[in-house]
Amino acid sequence: MPLGYGVVSALKDKDSVSDPNSSILPVAAEVFEYDGEEYDVYAVPMPDGEVRELALVEKSRESSVFIDPADPDAGPIEWDGRWRSLEPVTGFAPQWGNFVEAWNTLDFPRMFGWTLFYALTTMVGSVVSSALVAYGFARFRFPFRGALFALLLATILLPPAVTLVPKYAVFLQMGWVGTYLPLIVPHFFANAFNVFLLRQYFLTIPKELEEAARIDGAGPIRTFLRVIVPQSIPALTAVSLFHFFYAWNDFFEPMLYLGGNRDLAPIGVGLSYFSGLYSTEPHLVMAATLLALALPLTIFFAAQRVFVRGIVISGVDK
Template sequence: MSASTTPTRRRLREPSRPLRHTDAGTKKLLAGGLVTMVATGILVVYLAPLAYMGVTSLKSEDMIQDFRAPLLPAEPATIEVDGDALDIYAVPLEGPDGPLTDLALLQPGRQTSTFVDPADPAGPPVEWEGNWRQLQPAYEFAPQLDNYSAAWDEMDFLVLLRNTVAIAVLGMVGTLVASTLVAYGLSRFHMPFKRTIFVVLIATIILPKFVTLVPTYALFFRIGWVGTWLPLIVPHFFGNAYNVFLLRQYFLTLPKDLDEAAAIDGASPLRTLWSVILPQARPALVAVGIFHFFYAWNDFFEPLVYLSTRRDLQPIAVGLQIFNSLFDTSPHLIQAGALLALAIPLAIFFFAQRVFLKGIDLSGVNK
């Protein structure tokens, strides 16, 4: 009799799922981390000079020259005992490799010096054997805010600020008016050779300023404008190719149905521009205005050429350069003056950055 055999059931092994999704997620995470690291490194590189300016502007001249001074603004720590100022040093009481203790130098000596505890100057003195000149001084945080007031007074900053704001604001008004009118005509009206005119206008962007410097200076000298603000303001009332390009690109994004609806209501082209186009082009106008304001604020060459004999009319860029040449051995004052000149543009960009970036994005620069 044959033994009955029971069939065995084999449990099929489920095929492993591919790890494509996991690998893709890991790669995406690594790529994001790499981008973050690179962006952080670039940010540190760009902000390092600004941090150096801020730290240096708050230091005293002695601390800048002291190679043992800490990175942050500080002054040697001292205490007053019986009317005398005693310097505080970091003293290794338990040997060269031992912990450091802050003590005030009471009686210096060639081989043995006497110290007291700054927290208890009336307590028993501490004798220490060694050369006290090799000890590291103790420092305390002490920003020198007087550097800013000194730079403000020496630069006559209020006069420089008045001149710069006047030149920048008047030129900004001129470039906004002229560039808006030109961009409006190139974007909304049909005219012969319109494309050629636009191409020639854009081509002037690559024209070096030094090519036109001599004839322009000769013209302004003949009409008696040298030594005044007029050469720095009046040319902007004739438009700027870059600003015209920005505004034209923005105007092209606005539907022409708005113009037609305004014309049906009896609006003239200028009325349409004022009541229909400009209210919707506010971000682009803000971007153009800030661009020109920053350009005028940082412009150094043209004010130097036209206002070299008029110290009372010079803007901040020229005044700061003169200040640097006069105080070239005082880097703390130079950095304080530079930060004073940088404060207003940074504040303007900080408060208007949303509208400014929106205007650049919608002006078709990337198109």
């Protein structure tokens, strides 16, 4: 329902979207062009009880003149009554120009480029590093493995606000503030949530597959790449999508570390600027939001089959 409301609002004009009594659908008053001018069309009750849709060409308090849009050659039609009491005729009129205006105002190509760079780079770093760490916790035995894994999971409980100031101070001393480095580099050192998810999935893969690869002479890295990774496509896809959507919608950290540099702003920060400038025009804000949602929704539906696919393990008869 919120998405449907956003679509409908993005297709309305400014007057309709701000009118609480307007129709849910994007509608506009119908007009008829006559003698080079446009006239509003009203539902006019006739003496015989019929209601006709006529264009008002001459307004008067007690008597007005109309033209029938279906037969303008028939000439003017005089109607006795107060025209202000008539209901205007409306029709479905989506304002597709809202999307064009939002696209041109926000410079979407530049923001899409930076957002894709940020999302794809951090997605690769997060998935690769988390998969390697998860494989180590799932398959290798080393001292204090349980304690280290518990310590890793404990970082999930640490609120981001606690580390915000120390992280910013460190990145400021390193000269990284104002660039994408503070946003990208930390994701190459694994993530506790991703590690937990991938480790649990790796534990479901039979060890017989790895033993067979070891007999064939494969080492740990080759076994991971040739055995574990192909069997873990659903989990890796889920982790990739989770991180991609997180990075695509990320707002606070880019706003903080990029220092308000609009030339480097991703889509989330750009939408906040746009919303502040056009707060009185919600139809344009909704149009810009839908443009920003287009790519993530397309990716999600394209990868949905892999994302929801169950675990399929073949080749082992236990």
